[in-house]
Amino acid sequence: MSLAPAKKAFNVAQVRKEFPILWRMVNGHPLIYLDSGASAQKPQSVIDCIARYYREQHANVHRGVHQLSQQATQAYEDAREKIRQFINAAHAHEVLFTKGTTDGINLVAAAFGRKFLGAGDQIIISTMEHHSNIVPWQMICEQTGARLKIIPINKRGELLMDEYESMLNDRTKLIAVVHVSNSLGTINPVTEIIKLAHQRDIPVLLDGAQTVPHMRVDVQALDVDFFAFSGHKLFGPTGVGVLYGKQALLNDMPPYQGGGDMIERVTFEKTTYNTLPYKFEAGTPNIVGGIGLGAAVDFVSQYDEQEVIAHEQDILEYATKKLTDIDGVKIVGTSANKASVISFLLDGTHPFDVGTILDQLGIAVRTGHHCTQPLMDFYGIPGTARASFALYNNRADVDALVAGVQRAASMLL
Amino acid sequence: MALQQMFSINQIQDQIIEEFGIFDQWMEKYEYIIDLAKKMPLIDDQYKHDRYLVPGCQSRVWLHAEMAGDKVSLTADSDAIITKGIIALLIRVLSNQPAAQISQADLYFIDKIGLKEHLSPTRSNGLVNMVAKIKSTADTLKRCH
Numbered sequence: 311m312s313l314a315p316a317k318k319a320f321n322v323a324q325v326r327k328e329f330p331i332l333w334r335m336v337n338g339h340p341l342i343y344l345d346s347g348a349s350a351q352k353p354q355s356v357i358d359c360i361a362r363y364y365r366e367q368h369a370n371v372h373r374g375v376h377q378l379s380q381q382a383t384q385a386y387e388d389a390r391e392k393i394r395q396f397i398n399a400a401h402a403h404e405v406l407f408t409k410g411t412t413d414g415i416n417l418v419a420a421a422f423g424r425k426f427l428g429a430g431d432q433i434i435i436s437t438m439e440h441h442s443n444i445v446p447w448q449m450i451c452e453q454t455g456a457r458l459k460i461i462p463i464n465k466r467g468e469l470l471m472d473e474y475e476s477m478l479n480d481r482t483k484l485i486a487v488v489h490v491s492n493s494l495g496t497i498n499p500v501t502e503i504i505k506l507a508h509q510r511d512i513p514v515l516l517d518g519a520q521t522v523p524h525m526r527v528d529v530q531a532l533d534v535d536f537f538a539f540s541g542h543k544l545f546g547p548t549g550v551g552v553l554y555g556k557q558a559l560l561n562d563m564p565p566y567q568g569g570g571d572m573i574e575r576v577t578f579e580k581t582t583y584n585t586l587p588y589k590f591e592a593g594t595p596n597i598v599g600g601i602g603l604g605a606a607v608d609f610v611s612q613y614d615e616q617e618v619i620a621h622e623q624d625i626l627e628y629a630t631k632k633l634t635d636i637d638g639v640k641i642v643g644t645s646a647n648k649a650s651v652i653s654f655l656l657d658g659t660h661p662f663d664v665g666t667i668l669d670q671l672g673i674a675v676r677t678g679h680h681c682t683q684p685l686m687d688f689y690g691i692p693g694t695a696r697a698s699f700a701l702y703n704n705r706a707d708v709d710a711l712v713a714g715v716q717r718a719a720s721m722l723l
Numbered sequence: 724m725a726l727q728q729m730f731s732i733n734q735i736q737d738q739i740i741e742e743f744g745i746f747d748q749w750m751e752k753y754e755y756i757i758d759l760a761k762k763m764p765l766i767d768d769q770y771k772h773d774r775y776l777v778p779g780c781q782s783r784v785w786l787h788a789e790m791a792g793d794k795v796s797l798t799a800d801s802d803a804i805i806t807k808g809i810i811a812l813l814i815r816v817l818s819n820q821p822a823a824q825i826s827q828a829d830l831y832f833i834d835k836i837g838l839k840e841h842l843s844p845t846r847s848n849g850l851v852n853m854v855a856k857i858k859s860t861a862d863t864l865k866r867c868h
């Protein structure tokens with residue numbers, strides 16, 4: 311039995327020191343970075359890990375007789391094991407390296423779809439999905455004749471669970487929903503979603519892109535079948551991500567892409583495939599990405615989860631209160647159960663204008679539809695301005711945002 | 724507008740650069756642009772239609788061009804006010820000019836008045852596409868006339 315290492319006390323001032331980019335100026339102001347939902351910044355440990363890898367360790371993985379290749383392979387597979395622990399998967403080979411959330415969902419849509427979907431079958435997604443959890447399903451539906459069913463939501467931005475339950479039927483082959491909404495912040499009741507689906511033996515995929523930066527996930531406790539996330543939103547490198555899948559399902563699925571690494575034996579007559587996880591990892595992988603993601607997992611794992619959640623919830627509540635106090639500000643996404651993401655509108659202005667003024671003040675927010683156009687259509691708006699917070703944000707960032715929105719209001723209205 | 728016909732595209736650009744010279748703070752500049760947007764003549768409703776939408780990304784931009792004598796007359800609108808203010812400047816420079824001049828115009832004033840980032844392809848505000856569309860429309864009109 312191994313003892314879990316003692317957690318480092320969470321102190322936002324200390325955390326901020328680990329992110330060099332937070333020291334820079336933008337448009338003559340200190341950067342206030344409130345766009346971690348789009349991509350999080352990188353701590354020094356991840357930056358160092360990437361530089362060290364290229365300086366000292368790089369070679370191709372899984373192929374070499376030589377020392378460097380073996381060390382690179384070891385480092386890459388160590389990262390996989392770290393991620394296994396991070397999400398508490400039963401096996402490291404259930405952790406597939408991908409390019410990111412989008413890539414993971416496409417993998418499931420293509421491979422699961424090819425094997426299990428036919429004309430008249432149904433896949434359930436929700437109104438608040440990111441385009442990357444809509445379009446891959448539309449594409450596979452077009453190929454197989456399956457159909458998409460959409461869980462409706464209420465104005466607060468919460469799934470209508472009764473409607474969801476009544477949508478489940480014998481033709482339902484998969485549920486694919488977002489765990490934490492990138493546009494609204496809503497944390498969906500995934501335990502309930504999975505329980506209801508499993509009563510009918512329907513597997514569930516969770517889009518965890520916005521989950522892992524804010525809270526720990528235990529894939530076994532959740533009993534989720536597929537869980538996809540991106541490295542870059544978790545303080546790790548871009549171009550790498552993870553698809554967790556249950557072994558039995560992954561074994562049942564045909565390979566996604568063909569190439570090197572994913573084969574056992576190739577002849578012109580017939581090729582047999584490698585075992586998990588390599589069956590789904592064709593070609594030279596993003597080695598440095600995987601190793602960098604391992605360093606990012608180390609970074610977030612050093613803090614006590616509850617302390618980080620308490621900090622982010624404090625920021626969320628503080629920002630919600632301060633923004634709502636501004637005349638004309640309306641928050642989009644008002645579920646009681648939210649991660650630290652705030653979408654808002656300023657009456658009589660276009661989000662793009664608000665974002666432009668904030669940018670002049672060195673404040674980075676995202677504006678637009680956040681890749682959730684059907685959700686914006688539901689609200690009848692072209693988009694929102696969105697402030698998304700990470701563990702390195704503090705109340706001073708919120709104060710700057712609030713002052714910026716007030717400034718925007720006085721200029722635009 | 725009528726007066727401006729006497730000035731060339733570059734003369735108008737130089738006037739704008741001079742006018743912006745008095746601003747030393749971004750706020751004053753943006754307030755001026757917002758003011759221009761608020762004063763901009765409205766585009767005729769019939770042109771605020773998807774058919775006239777410039778493919779952009781976040782802010783929507785509508786553009787209508789027609790020949791008025793031997794010049795191209797431009798009207799446009801946007802749902803984002805800063806975008807609209809910059810459109811007002813672009814129209815002041817490019818409208819009521821001969822098609823051949825428009826299609827060859829080098830819009831250096833945007834850079835000189837410190838708004839270059841608004842005309843960058845990474846900005847997704849539709850302005851880059853708008854300028855491209857003005858130029859290609861001018862090209863077409865030039866050939867038709």
Ligand SMILES: Cc1ncc(COP(=O)(O)O)c(C=O)c1O
Pocket residue numbers: 347348409410411412413440442443488490491492517519520540681
């Ligand atoms: C909820 C959600 N799903 C999916 C994605 C896609 O992630 P990526 O672009 O890293 O593949 C994002 C990120 O934008 C997201 O927020």
